[in-house]
Amino acid sequence: MIVIDFKKNAEEKNYWRKKNKFYYESLENLFKNLIPANASVLEVGCAEGDSLHVIGNKDVAGFDFNPYHIQNAKEKYPSIKFYCLDAEAPDFNEKAKEINQKFDFIILCDLIGTLNDIQNVFERLKVFCHSRTKVIVTYRNYFWNPVLKAAESLGLKMKEGEQNWLYIHEIKNLLYLAGFDVVRTGSMILMPLKIPFITSFINKYFSKLPLIKRLCLTGFVIANNDISEVKGSSDYKVTVLVPARNEEGNIDNIVKLIPQMGSGTEIVFVEGNSSDNTYQKIEEVIKQNPDKDIKLFKQPGKGKGDAVRKGFENATGDILLILDADLTVAPKDLPKFYDALSTGKGEFINGSRLVYQMHEKAMRSLNKAGNIFFSNVFSWLLEQRITDTLCGTKVLFKKDYLKIVENRKYFGDFDPFGDFDLLFGAAKLNLKIIEIPVRYGERTYGETNISRFRDGMMLLRMCFFAMRKIKFNL
Incomplete structure (x- = not known):
C-alpha cells in the first residue's frame, strides 16, 4: 500500500x-x-x-x-x-x-x-x-x-x-x-x-x-x-594593500602605524603615477625597514580600482585588507576588521565613516549627504545593510576575492573606484557583509584625489548598473 x-x-x-x-x-x-x-x-x-x-x-x-x-x-x-x-x-x-x-x-x-x-x-x-x-x-x-x-x-x-x-x-x-x-x-x-x-x-x-x-x-x-569551525584569529597571513598617489608625506607613518596581525602582515604599496616623490619615498622606507615584509608595484593603469587589482594580484596573504594612503582611517583600527573576518562574524567587512562624529574638515557636507543617499540606495539594491559604500577600508578572504575575479565576466570592467567591484562581487556571491564603524580624520598631507561632482555621476551610473545586474536580474 x-x-x-x-x-x-x-x-x-x-x-x-x-x-x-x-x-x-x-x-x-x-x-x-x-x-x-x-x-x-x-x-x-x-x-x-x-x-x-x-x-x-x-x-x-x-x-x-x-x-x-x-x-x-x-x-x-x-x-x-x-x-x-x-x-x-x-x-x-x-x-x-x-x-x-x-x-x-x-x-x-x-x-x-x-x-x-x-x-x-x-x-x-x-x-x-x-x-x-x-x-x-x-x-x-x-x-x-x-x-x-x-x-x-x-x-x-x-x-x-x-x-x-x-x-x-x-x-x-x-x-x-x-x-x-x-x-x-x-x-x-x-x-x-x-x-x-x-x-x-x-x-x-x-x-x-x-x-x-x-x-x-x-x-x-x-x-x-554558523562559522565555528574556522581557524583561530592568529592563523591567517594578512596583506594590507595601500594604493598611493601623491602621498609622499604619509608613507613613513603608514609603515610605522600598520600593526602586525595574524601569523604575519605583508604591506603592498601600489603607486599610481604620482606627481610628487611617492614612489621614491616608498623605496626608501623599504630599505629602512628590512625587518618588515613590504612590496612595491607601479600601477599600470589609472584609478584606485586598477591599483587594487594590481595589488591583490601580487598579494600572498590569506586575508586581503585595503587601507587608503591618506590615513583618514587610522591603521590602529585594522585589527578590528581582521578579527571580524577571521572569527566568522562576517565574510566581507566594510568600514563605515558615518557612525561617529568626524572632524569638521574631514568630509564636506555635500560629500556626506551624497554618501548617505547612495548608502540607502545600495542597501536596497544589495539587500544587505550598507551605510558607507565609499569607505576605502574593506577586508575579505583571498579565496573569496578570487571568486569575485571569476565573476567579473558577469559584471564586466565597470568600476574605476574598486569599491563597487568588491561590493557587487560580494553581493553576487551572497557573502555576509558587515560594517565596522571607524573614525574619519582630517587629511594631514596632500589634497584629496576625489572629484565630488564627477564621481557623484559615476555613483549614479553604479546604481543603475546594480539595478540591472543584481536587483532586477532574479
Missing part, C-alpha cells in the same frame, strides 16, 4: 510540475542566479532532480524520501548522485553517511511547509555542511493561502493538504536556533501565471519594489552555516 502511495505521489507531482512549468522555471532561474557555477550543491527533497539538472553544476546531489522519484531521477540524469533518504526519519543520521560529502550550497525548495519539525531538519543538515556552506530556503507567502486553496479547488494546482505557513521572522528564528546565520532575504513571483511580456515585466520590476514585494508568492532566505 505504501509503495502504491509513493508511486501515485510521484506521478502526481510530475504531472503538476509540467502543468505549472513557469513557476518551477522561475525557481530554477533563482537558483542559477544565486549559486556560482563551480559550487557543489545538495537539494533536499529533490523529486526527480529536474532543478539540479537545470542548475547545471558538475558536483551536485539530491535526496528524496520517495523511492520512485529517486529511481526515475537516476534514469533521467545518470551523472547526478541521488539518494533515497527521509530528512525526518529516525535513521536519518545513519543513512546520511552514504552521502559522505560537504556541500557549498544546500537547497530546500518549498519544503518547509511540509515538515513536521523544521528546526530538527535544519539541524540535521549540519552533517552536509562545511564552515562556508550556504543554505537556500524558498517558501510561500501566507498571503497567498486562500488563493492557492481556491486554485486547488478549481483543479489548477496539486492538492497538498495542510501546510506550515511561516512568516519570514519565524524562518529566520528557526535557522538561528539550528545554528545558521541569515545573510539575505528576498521575494519573487508577483504574477505566477505566464502572460507574454506582462508577467515577465511585473515579476522582474514590480516584485522588487518596497511594500509591493510583500505580496509576492515566493520568498527566499540565504543563510550561512
